[in-house]
Amino acid sequence: MTTELILVGGGLANCLIAYRILMERPNFPLLVVERGASLGADHTWSFHDSDLTANQRRWMEPLIAHRWSSHELRFPGRRRTINDGYNSVTSERLHRVVAAALGDRMRLGTEVAKVGTNAILLSDGEHIEARAVIDGRGDPGGNHLDIGYQKFLGLFVRLAEPHGLIAPILMDATVEQVDGFRFVYTLPFSDTEALIEDTYYADEPDLDRNRLRSRIEDYAEKQGWAIAAITGEEAGVLPIVLGGDIDAFWAVGSERVARSGMRGAFFHPTTGYSLPEAVRLADEIAAIPDLESASLFELTRRRSGELWRRTGYYRLLNRMLFRAAEPELRYRIFERFYGLSEGLIRRFYAGRLKWIDKARVLIGKPPVPVHRALRCFAENRGPRSTLSSSNGGIQ
Numbered sequence: 210m211t212t213e214l215i216l217v218g219g220g221l222a223n224c225l226i227a228y229r230i231l232m233e234r235p236n237f238p239l240l241v242v243e244r245g246a247s248l249g250a251d252h253t254w255s256f257h258d259s260d261l262t263a264n265q266r267r268w269m270e271p272l273i274a275h276r277w278s279s280h281e282l283r284f285p286g287r288r289r290t291i292n293d294g295y296n297s298v299t300s301e302r303l304h305r306v307v308a309a310a311l312g313d314r315m316r317l318g319t320e321v322a323k324v325g326t327n328a329i330l331l332s333d334g335e336h337i338e339a340r341a342v343i344d345g346r347g348d349p350g351g352n353h354l355d356i357g358y359q360k361f362l363g364l365f366v367r368l369a370e371p372h373g374l375i376a377p378i379l380m381d382a383t384v385e386q387v388d389g390f391r392f393v394y395t396l397p398f399s400d401t402e403a404l405i406e407d408t409y410y411a412d413e414p415d416l417d418r419n420r421l422r423s424r425i426e427d428y429a430e431k432q433g434w435a436i437a438a439i440t441g442e443e444a445g446v447l448p449i450v451l452g453g454d455i456d457a458f459w460a461v462g463s464e465r466v467a468r469s470g471m472r473g474a475f476f477h478p479t480t481g482y483s484l485p486e487a488v489r490l491a492d493e494i495a496a497i498p499d500l501e502s503a504s505l506f507e508l509t510r511r512r513s514g515e516l517w518r519r520t521g522y523y524r525l526l527n528r529m530l531f532r533a534a535e536p537e538l539r540y541r542i543f544e545r546f547y548g549l550s551e552g553l554i555r556r557f558y559a560g561r562l563k564w565i566d567k568a569r570v571l572i573g574k575p576p577v578p579v580h581r582a583l584r585c586f587a588e589n590r591g592p593r594s595t596l597s598s599s600n601g602g603i604q
């Protein structure tokens with residue numbers, strides 16, 4: 210059977226696109242090509258109930274490995290429980306569910322060397338053609354976005370005794386503030402199993418893994434949690450966008466190849482999280498009756514531009530966080546934010562702030578010096594890219 214659609218990279222975004230298309234058209238001839246040994250690498254992706262619609266939560270259900278009905282925030286001057294459900298998708302679950310739907314329509318351990326509008330070239334020289342290609346190879350790098358970082362190291366731990374948590378702690382910022390805004394994120398998977406992540410909103414992307422491991426161990430000890438075993442580890446350095454040039458970002462490489470996930474800048478500017486946008490894109494692509502390269506490119510390019518324009522306000526807040534606040538006082542911005550209404554907080558993470566929400570976030574005594582806050586209102590466009598020359602649509 211001829212391949213209709215090639216999904217380059219079997220990460221979160223392309224797995225969701227494939228899975229969603231196959232829900233509607235189980236026999237659709239697509240192909241996922243992933244260089245790793247399994248789909249989705251080694252991540253735990255979480256999202257709030259309110260990030261998605263009821264229908265989206267329904268189709269995501271088989272991928273959810275853990276669910277809690279609320280979550281907690283802790284700051285020096287505020288402790289709060291928010292009654293919004295929180296969900297985690299593990300790569301293990303993603304692989305199991307999506308691989309079963311794909312059957313022989315996936316190639317693992319396969320490196321793609323070049324990506325074109327209607328074909329890919331594998332590193333072993335094999336050439337595969339299709340009516341459309343979606344590039345989901347993750348963050349393309351480059352310097353067209355002005356970014357800070359959300360970086361973290363997480364340890365999966367088994368404890369000697371139950372931890373006593375009933376809900377995740379999304380931010381425990383009562384810890385020492387070093388390297389920017391620091392907090393610990395804890396997902397309690399069972400009474401004695403948890404993922405504990407030491408997280409920083411920092412100017413630099415470097416991760417000192419040994420230091421972070423020992424900070425997590427110190428944190429666990431202070432909570433009274435005796436670690437019996439460390440069963441795994443995950444680390445991430447996610448972009449927090451302060452400004453930049455989305456056109457230049459898209460101009461790198463072949464201009465006409467559709468993109469998904471981080472490759473297409475489909476992520477939340479303030480968290481670097483991409484799952485909700487990946488779900489939305491999967492829904493939209495699966496609804497297209499005729500999947501072909503030109504219209505898929507137009508769709509992903511247009512959606513990415515719209516997301517960029519819609520999220521200018523988030524980039525302003527990010528600039529206030531990174532440029533107006535002293536690094537060790539950045540936590541105050543989040544502490545103040547978490548004093549606002551639950552509805553507003555939900556809309557913030559879902560990327561659906563109303564104008565009145567935007568005003569509420571900014572009104573009042575700012576937790577940063579006013580003169581520095583005012584300077585953040587101007588958004589610089591990043592350096593313009595040099596357009597790469599076309600080579601038959603293959604990059």
Ligand SMILES: Cc1cc2nc3c(=O)[nH]c(=O)nc-3n(C[C@H](O)[C@H](O)[C@H](O)COP(=O)(O)OP(=O)(O)OC[C@H]3O[C@@H](n4cnc5c(N)ncnc54)[C@H](O)[C@@H]3O)c2cc1C
Pocket residue numbers: 217218219220221222223242243244245248249250251252253254255256319320321322345346347348443444445446447469470471472481482483484485
């Ligand atoms: C540890 C970690 C935790 C995160 N947690 C969350 C979270 O809780 N919630 C959330 O919304 N976001 C989270 N994110 C952020 C973001 O959602 C993830 O980075 C997400 O995986 C991005 O999806 P993607 O499909 O764009 O890229 P990826 O999931 O990174 O997928 C890209 C895939 O392409 C493959 N690939 C790359 N090059 C080639 C090639 N040449 N040939 C073949 N295959 C190739 C890679 O092996 C990879 O599997 C997290 C990120 C990390 C790193």
